[in-house]
Amino acid sequence: MSVDSPHIANRFRGFLPVVIDVETGGFNAKTDALLEIAAVIIDMDEDGFVKPGTAVHQHVAPFEGANIEKSALEFTGIDPYHPFRQAVNEVTALTEIFQPVRQAIKSNDCKRAILVGHNAFFDHDFLKAAVDRTGIKRDPFHPFSCFDTATLAGLAVGQTVLAKACEAAGISFDQREAHSALYDTQKTAELFCFIVNRWKNLGGLDGMSLSEDD
Numbered sequence: 001m002s003v004d005s006p007h008i009a010n011r012f013r014g015f016l017p018v019v020i021d022v023e024t025g026g027f028n029a030k031t032d033a034l035l036e037i038a039a040v041i042i043d044m045d046e047d048g049f050v051k052p053g054t055a056v057h058q059h060v061a062p063f064e065g066a067n068i069e070k071s072a073l074e075f076t077g078i079d080p081y082h083p084f085r086q087a088v089n090e091v092t093a094l095t096e097i098f099q100p101v102r103q104a105i106k107s108n109d110c111k112r113a114i115l116v117g118h119n120a121f122f123d124h125d126f127l128k129a130a131v132d133r134t135g136i137k138r139d140p141f142h143p144f145s146c147f148d149t150a151t152l153a154g155l156a157v158g159q160t161v162l163a164k165a166c167e168a169a170g171i172s173f174d175q176r177e178a179h180s181a182l183y184d185t186q187k188t189a190e191l192f193c194f195i196v197n198r199w200k201n202l203g204g205l206d207g208m209s210l211s212e213d214d
Contacts, residue, residue, distance in 0.1 A: 006048030008108050011205075015114040016105050017042040017050075017147060019192060021185040022126045023076050025068035029125035033066035034090060035059070035078050036181035037127070039097050040189040041104045042116070049197050052189040054100050057182040058093035059085040063133060076179045091134045101140045113140045118162045118188045120148040149192050156195045162187060169194045 008016060019040040026032030036059055043053035062068060062080050073080070080087070088096075101113050117123035124146050131139045153165035162184065166173040171190050177183040 006044060006046070008042070008044040008050070009110045011044065011048070011050075012114065014111040015142065015145075016101075016108055016110040016112070017116045017192065018101050018104075018113045018141070019052075019116040019185050019189040020123045020127060021117065021181045021188060022123050023078060023179060023181045024072060024126055025062065025066060025080070026072050027122075028067070029122075029129040031067045032072070033060075033062035033068050033080065034093075034126055034130050035062065035076070035080055035087075037093055037097055037130075038181035038185040039101060040185050041101060042189065042193065048200060050193045052186065052193060054104065055182065055186060056097055056100055057185075058096055059087040060093045061087040061089050063090055063130075090130050091136070094130060094134060094136055098136070098138070098140055102138070105140055112142050114142045115146040116149065116188065116192050117146060118149045118184070118191075120146040120150075147192065149188050149195070152195045153191060156198060162191070166191055 019042065021038050022034055023036035024032050024034055036057070038055065038057040040055045041053040042050050044050050068080060079085070105111070105113055115124050115127065127141065128143075149165070150160045153169075154160045157165055157168035159165040159168045163173045163175060163178065166187055169191055171187065171194065173187055
């Protein structure tokens with residue numbers, strides 16, 4: 001990449017967007033099991049357009065004492081104790097997710113990752129709760145800021161449900177694959193990139209001067 005090429009660190013104030021989706025045993029991040037987690041790192045090409053990059057995914061074994069709601073399993077179709085899941089503990093899962101994120105932060109000259117999610121507060125809360133439980137010290141994600149594609153899609157295409165927003169954006173979406181962390185993360189990444197790139201095509205930040213304090 002040339003010195004004058006667009007750089008993702010400049011586009012988002014030094015933050016690297018990383019799409020995260022989790023599947024869980026309920027809605028309470030403090031008490032309910034984290035069952036799947038997936039991440040897609042966002043890349044930028046030489047023309048300044050963003051695109052989905054590296055994807056990582058882990059099946060997670062419920063932490064000791066975790067609550068798992070029957071209704072949540074019926075919704076996701078996950079059997080937490082199925083041997084073919086090859087689930088790992090939370091420490092291993094987060095370590096495997098965070099490693100490529102840290103590498104991407106460094107290679108892109110970014111200062112931190114920023115979580116992108118569909119209804120991002122949910123994924124953010126479960127990620128932070130798992131970090132607290134495991135005592136992992138080097139969490140690469142911003143502690144409270146995130147990008148929410150439900151909000152962005154409501155603005156850009158008039159839809160807030162992921163499947164409907166993807167449809168409105170011309171992104172294929174298979175309902176049979178939905179509620180898999182990896183699939184939802186990939187589709188959320190495509191949607192995020194569609195919205196950011198559409199904004200760029202409409203003029204984006206051209207002509208705008210943003211200071212570090214804005």
